Amino acid sequence: MPTICAVETQTPNAPDLVLDLLQAGDRSLSGRALCRAGALLGHRETTMRVALTRLLAARKIRRESRGSYLLHHPGATLLGELKAWSREASDEVAWQGDWVAVHDAGVPRSDKTSWRRHHLALSLRGFAPLAAGLRIRPCNRAGGLRAERQRLADLGLSKQARVFLLSGLDERDAKVAAGLWPTKALADGYRHLSQALAQHRRLLPRLPEEQALRETLLLGRTAMGRLARDPMLPAEMMAPRQRDKLVMEVRRYDEAGHALWSRWMEGA
Known part of the structure; x- marks a missing residue:
């Protein structure tokens, strides 16, 4: 598991990577661009091509034109x-x-x-x-x-x-x-993740391009996964301050990462 700014991340498998890139881009992407992105995460072109074939068969993605792909059901990621x-x-x-x-x-x-x-x-x-x-x-x-x-x-x-x-x-x-939810651990985790995102966002201009691309995807995906699983507890059970700070920092980080990936994808 790659560790970025003291946060453990997990490399997505090829199908999940395809789905995330198509969702994030909100547009079609070429198979070449998706394979190029996969290489950044250590996935071979054959692995990415097999993932595309299986996602098409499962109707999770569809072809927009020859060699270009779109999500079949936007939101199912x-x-x-x-x-x-x-x-x-x-x-x-x-x-x-x-x-x-x-x-x-x-x-x-x-x-x-x-x-x-x-x-x-x-x-x-x-x-x-x-x-x-x-x-x-x-x-x-x-x-x-x-x-x-x-x-x-x-x-x-x-x-x-x-x-x-x-x-x-x-x-x-x-x-x-x-008392079923570990509210203190949740708040501490969100504080730590917010700090990591802010720190890494400041580092991005000084990182080599491929490292910045790889790390923004991994760290951003980790942060989004945490938020997607947030129980959204009422204020009577958990103060929303740390969660709200993380939401704000995720949006800032997503903007920075999206701009980075968009420029890179245009050259694919």
């Missing part, structure tokens, strides 16, 4: 999920003490792919386990229960799961529920 998260963060509603709950004790574990998608949906929406087979999160997102149920379904929640509103917890259970 890490960056797309972050954009959806950003819209919801601005529409966060006051928390009334109720919880969105998911009961999934009856969800079959035999289909491992479906089970992973089910758990990823819960993770991306900030759910935490209150009891065996029962996960909850505060009901403080715009649209309430109905919107949450739809977002979970869109992300791959099992149809066997039950999504409902939970209220009226006694004092003991309410205290347990409020």
